[in-house]
């Protein structure tokens with residue numbers, strides 16, 4: 001992607017703990033996923049955005065594992081841009097549309113990377129030249145996926161009655177309960193998520209050398225987690241529809257999978273395209 005700019009920029013990928021020190025005066029854009037998809041480790045959006053701005057850089061946030069999982073305050077943090085998906089914690093369903101955020105201060109000047117017809121100032125005039133639409137409207141690329149938006153709209157209706165602070169409190173309580181139960185029963189699993197809930201999103205991950213097989217075995221027993229290479233077993237905690245009973249049952253099933261080595265089975269070693 002960076003080559004498409006054609007200005008000789010470098011792409012620097014640094015470890016999550018090293019991001020803050022890597023934001024120096026020669027950085028143009030800081031692009032971060034707020035909640036790490038492997039470990040659930042959460043960056044401090046306000047602090048890193050401030051550091052980016054102090055160094056003359058823009059801050060772009062990926063909210064794939066934040067939206068619907070925890071309170072997000074883009075304008076409070078001063079973020080420049082953000083993107084995210086609606087099919088994870090927002091429950092829009094497979095293939096639900098992505099979203100983009102542009103700070104109002106940029107909306108009138110930003111040049112869309114994809115200058116699609118529906119983002120044109122006069123989409124139905126079919127002019128030969130491109131004129132960007134007014135403000136955020138220019139970020140629309142093409143015809144909206146209306147069927148997918150219809151199911152997303154139904155999913156979003158539920159959020160009208162949800163206070164994100166309540167949701168976060170439930171997420172933390174359920175996550176803590178899950179960690180306590182799994183650690184007590186499964187000494188072979190090492191917590192890969194931050195132990196401090198304030199530094200964690202709404203997921204809990206454990207490391208286990210046979211994590212792929214173990215997740216397959218959990219799925220076969222009704223606990224649907226994800227495997228992320230090389231050894232991460234990831235469990236999403238979704239308080240909109242999970243409660244203590246679900247958490248306890250899930251922890252009990254994981255305990256059985258681990259204690260009885262149910263994962264040690266050829267059927268679970270077959271790698272699928274989706275993990």
Ligand SMILES: *Cc1c(COP(=O)(O)O)cnc(C)c1O
Nearest residue numbers: 033037062064065084085088098
């Ligand atoms: C799921 C996810 C996305 C969403 O990507 P799509 O192309 O919308 O499916 C983006 N970033 C991260 C880190 C994700 O986990």
